[in-house]
Amino acid sequence: MEKRRNVILYIGTSIDGYIANDDGTLEWLESTEVEGDSGYNSLLERIDTIVMGKGTYDIIRGFDMDYPYSDYKNYVFSKSVSGSDEYALFINEDVQTFIKNIKQRPGKDIWLIGGGSLAREFFRGNLIDEFQLAIAPIILGKGISLYNGDDITQKYRLTKAEKLGQLAMLHYIKKRNK
Numbered sequence: 001m002e003k004r005r006n007v008i009l010y011i012g013t014s015i016d017g018y019i020a021n022d023d024g025t026l027e028w029l030e031s032t033e034v035e036g037d038s039g040y041n042s043l044l045e046r047i048d049t050i051v052m053g054k055g056t057y058d059i060i061r062g063f064d065m066d067y068p069y070s071d072y073k074n075y076v077f078s079k080s081v082s083g084s085d086e087y088a089l090f091i092n093e094d095v096q097t098f099i100k101n102i103k104q105r106p107g108k109d110i111w112l113i114g115g116g117s118l119a120r121e122f123f124r125g126n127l128i129d130e131f132q133l134a135i136a137p138i139i140l141g142k143g144i145s146l147y148n149g150d151d152i153t154q155k156y157r158l159t160k161a162e163k164l165g166q167l168a169m170l171h172y173i174k175k176r177n178k
Contacts (some may be wrong), residue, residue: 005103006129007051009112009119010043011146013135014168018143019116025058032136035165047072048108051099052172053118054078057088060113065123068113072111075102096125116144123152131156131172 012029013019020026050072052060057076061067067087074088075098081090091098095118102110112122122128156172163169 001086003106006109007127008109008130009110009128010132011114013133013146014140016139017145017147019114019146020144022143028138030135032166032167033165037066038134038164038169046109047111049073049110050113051075051110052113053115056115095121098104099127116146119146120148126154129174133170135168137166
C-alpha cells in the first residue's frame with residue numbers, strides 16, 4: 001500500500017503565536033539560541049513538495065543567498081501572479097481542492113512554509129496533518145499571526161516535545177477519527 005502524503009506545518013512562532021514582524025522579518029527568531037537544527041534536515045528528507053504564500057516566497061527570494069528549495073516542487077499561492085518562474089508554479093485556485101489533488105499524487109510529504117494567511121486557509125480546510133512548532137522565548141504582541149481567532153476546532157496528539165537551546169520544539173499529529 002502506498003504511503004499517504006501528509007501536509008506538515010513546520011514553523012517558528014513567538015510565545016504569543018506570531019510568525020513574523022509586521023514587515024515579514026524574523027530577526028527575533030534568528031537571534032534565538034538553538035541547539036541542533038530543530039528537525040529541519042529531517043523535515044527536508046521527508047518532503048518533495050513545498051507550499052507557501054506569495055509574501056513568504058518574496059521574503060525567501062529576498063535573502064542574500066541562492067533560493068534554498070530549488071530541489072523541491074514549489075507551489076506559491078498568489079492572487080496577483082500567474083504562471084511560473086525558475087523556482088515555483090503560482091497557484092490561484094481553491095486551497096482545499098488544490099491540496100487534496102496533490103495529496104492524491106504519489107510522492108513524499110508536503111511542507112507548508114507559511115505565511116499566516118495561507119496557514120489559516122489550511123486551518124479552515126482542516127488540511128494540516130502534522131505541526132512542528134518551534135516556539136521562541138519572546139512575546140511580540142503584534143506582527144503576522146499564525147492564529148487569527150477563526151472558529152475552528154481541530155484536535156491533535158502531542159508526539160514529541162524537545163528543548164533545543166532556547167527553542168521549545170513541539171510535534172503534533174492530527175487525531176484520526178476511528
